[in-house]
Amino acid sequence: MRTRSCLLIACSLLSASAWAKEPPALLENSLGMTFVHVPAGTFQMGSDEAAETLARDYPQYPKDRYAQLFDEAPVHTVRITRPFYLERTEVTVGQFRRFIEASGYVPESEADGTGGYGYNAAYDPDKSERGDAFEGRDRRYSWRNPGFVQSDDHPVVNISWNDAMALARWLTQKEGKVYRLPTEAEWEYACRAGTRTRYQNGDDPQGMPDVGNGFDPDAAQLWPKWQAFASVRRDGYTFTAPVASFQPNAFGLYDMHGNAWEWVSDWYGEDYYAHSPTDDPQGPATGNVRVRRGGSWHTWALYTRSSYRNWNTQETRYPLVGLRLLREAESQ
Template sequence: MASSAWSIGPAATLPTQIENSVGMKFVLVPAGEFMMGSDESPDSLAKSYPQYERARFLELDDEAPVHKVRITRAFYLGQHHVTVGQFRRFLEASGYKPESETDGTGGYGYNPDYDPAKSVRGDAFEGRNPKYSWRNPGFQQGDDHPVVNVTWNDAVAMSKWLSETEGKTYRLPTEAEWEYSARAGTRTRYYTGDDPQSLLKAANIFDADAQKNWEKWAIYALAGHDGFAFTSPVGSFAPNAFGLYDMHGNAWAWTADWYGEHYYANSPLDDPKGPATGAVRVRRGGSWHTWSFYARSSYRNWNSPDTRYTLVGMRLLREAD
């Protein structure tokens, strides 16, 4: 437990940091309100991202309208992504089998001999293939790296097991809780400011270190080095004002929400939870292979709940008592 605390009303005091049974550290995020989304113009974006086709800036309707959101209760958010070591401890203790293993199709992985041009989708990675999973994304990871190749369903299963084991409520953050936490009081594209180059001090992103393995996308790489060609140990870069690490980059994080392209137009003021139904779940934050444009705090992406990929991991939320 941390020594300092937020005051939540006159009758309750909560520790600012906690650590759970599998070694996951959580930071208290206070209740508050913020402006969610972005209505930045294509002209403004084109000035900062001149290497991108202008058509990309015309496909961001789902980030608008900018709207006020009120987070009415404090919560604990994982200070880092769930790590390889923490996920392994969950599997060993619970007996749960990840989807990449139970359905026999595996995941995706980095193969230096793989040719994206020969893929139907032009994908940067090889898969699905049983040789790839959370255990093997095609590159070396330590126990302190973010676990990847995990599905939304895997994340929900870990949350459920932790809840049952500890008698606390664990879950994925809503899309609003994630963006509120990522912004940490800012209204800029990143919590480091508007300049994409500012990410080099706070994020493991697609830069000169990763670009050497994908020369065809070199124009999208940040001009500089973050020191990592693939995932990095969690907490390797500067945190935001809430004390959260890697909210931009390293691994995309699943959220609880179904994706709704026009949901923002009718989103409730208090604690929005996304559409009641849908086909795909939202992921946020970008990854070690993500171009800076897609790592903005407001950017929304999505996948089916059974997707497992070398860029996608998770960050869990624990509700405050």
């Protein structure tokens, strides 16, 4: 079995490498979203890096941070048995606006009257009850206003998991094609695109500004107490960046590291990897919080790695959290 698994992994890596040399197969939908064909394949999901290794490469973090990454283990073989189409970028402000105008859907931040979270230069986290980096919930903040300027080509944020599901359902009904959030396994498979490194461009956290928009010196100026966790080099953006501003990965996908956290379909289970099925894992059957992946414009490099897992309640709306849709491929 070990020989067979190794062969499957080798074939997957070869397939991803060979496929990356060809232009990605694209399709566009009625909202102007572009999707990239992702082939079926096998990969190693998760990370089992030792705390000592992480401490060497991320020396500015308190040691307890490394222990908190236990849910990335064990590394396990996952086989994605069906190809799919994944949105080439995160859903943009313009695309989400077109959805709202066409469907009449009212996002949760507006529907329940409590709003979202947002950046306010006058807000002091140290003087707030929760110590949160952003002000909220407040009716002033929503996908329309996260407290900083966005254009239509920026990733939409302040989107709840329920909002993301509403968009997927509406597109499915409108187009007769199945749209959904990717599973956590599909997301990591697409993010890695044949790699086993921390990022699409290697293991060095100082290379993060080449492939994504994270917490850099410009953002750190607004949160000086976290200056030590900023990347050394600037990535060019204090807040969100226009989608596809950085290098794509080998599958032709942009912003898999940083810019906006992306909801996936799974409930979170801290020990799920220990008993995850090999073929097309769907996550736990029940749970309290949903998984989000990829990091954001405000996220430290330790947490924009391909294997990092985070979570929130499905009603959460936050100026760091958006989405990327999956469209199922036609049956062969």
